[in-house]
Amino acid sequence: MNFKGMDILDGAQFTRAEIERVMEVSEEMRERLRESRSLNLLRGYVLGTLFFEPSTRTRLSFETAMHRLGGDVVGFASAGVSSVKKGESLEDSIRTVDQYVDVIVMRHPQIGAARRAAAVAESPVINGGDGAGQHPTQALLDLFTIRTERGQVDGNTIVLCGDLKYGRTVHAGVELYKHYDCRLILVSPDALRMPPELTARLREQGVVVEETDDLEAALPEATVLYMTRIQKERFADPEEYERLKGSYVLTREMVERLNPDLTIMHPLPRVGEIAADVDALPGAAYFRQARNGIYVRMALLWLVTGQSEA
Numbered sequence: 001m002n003f004k005g006m007d008i009l010d011g012a013q014f015t016r017a018e019i020e021r022v023m024e025v026s027e028e029m030r031e032r033l034r035e036s037r038s039l040n041l042l043r044g045y046v047l048g049t050l051f052f053e054p055s056t057r058t059r060l061s062f063e064t065a066m067h068r069l070g071g072d073v074v075g076f077a078s079a080g081v082s083s084v085k086k087g088e089s090l091e092d093s094i095r096t097v098d099q100y101v102d103v104i105v106m107r108h109p110q111i112g113a114a115r116r117a118a119a120v121a122e123s124p125v126i127n128g129g130d131g132a133g134q135h136p137t138q139a140l141l142d143l144f145t146i147r148t149e150r151g152q153v154d155g156n157t158i159v160l161c162g163d164l165k166y167g168r169t170v171h172a173g174v175e176l177y178k179h180y181d182c183r184l185i186l187v188s189p190d191a192l193r194m195p196p197e198l199t200a201r202l203r204e205q206g207v208v209v210e211e212t213d214d215l216e217a218a219l220p221e222a223t224v225l226y227m228t229r230i231q232k233e234r235f236a237d238p239e240e241y242e243r244l245k246g247s248y249v250l251t252r253e254m255v256e257r258l259n260p261d262l263t264i265m266h267p268l269p270r271v272g273e274i275a276a277d278v279d280a281l282p283g284a285a286y287f288r289q290a291r292n293g294i295y296v297r298m299a300l301l302w303l304v305t306g307q308s309e310a
Helices: 016-035 057-068 090-097 113-120 136-150 168-177 196-204 215-221 238-244 252-258 286-304
Strands: 046-051 072-076 103-108 125-130 157-161 183-187 208-212 224-227 263-265
Touching (some): 016 136, 016 286, 046 057, 046 090, 057 072, 057 103, 057 136, 090 103, 090 113, 103 113, 113 125, 125 136, 136 168, 136 224, 136 263, 136 286, 196 208, 263 286
Parallel strands (some): 046 072, 103 125, 157 183, 157 224, 183 208
């Protein structure tokens, strides 16, 4: 299959065969980096990183991925330093940057912004997170992490816990998990449940989906726990955030008592929902998960530029 020129916009766009291709190339990138710190596969190519919303892992891992591939990076890390501050439209910003680069990675606070960008760009556009919408590259690196930590994706029971209403990582993730023989348990306060149209669609497609607000009841069933933070920036009402922010806190005692073999993941940053003493557990995979982002994003950049077929 040929990924050349493909926009990476949401989790639902992928077939299982396409996901497996990304996984295979990600593994190849990991192995190659063990032999050499720079692969020079994209020498002469330029990545544009347009981050209208704050980011640490996504922006830096994409930039690291491009540098490891031998390419260059230009961009900005705040809307305040772009011409958007002067009133320029998103479309005009994208058309301009498109003249300078070979691939665009964009994070934006508005749902659908990446799709708007892809509609006017000739270069491939990769969605680095659009508000409470989608975060497909995070979902792909999450899947890669499950494969790495558990040996395979099929057969796992994945507990998704926290902000499932606004969480773009879980929205994209379930669109990938549906292609595998996985059971999903969704743990959240009632106010932060997964959008009902999404859970209904998953069930229509044959995915086993359970919903609860009880994390301790779900943990013994899990092979993978995917914790997410309650996102303060998504709440219009500060009082509602204060009411919900401490809904779930995973402690070492909980893991050792309920499920010592659990693989624990988190897209980060964490804000109190995983206690620091969990970090020392062998199943605490979230920093390894962050490292995996480099391999997956290297794979995507190599694929969408068409150089993997060269």
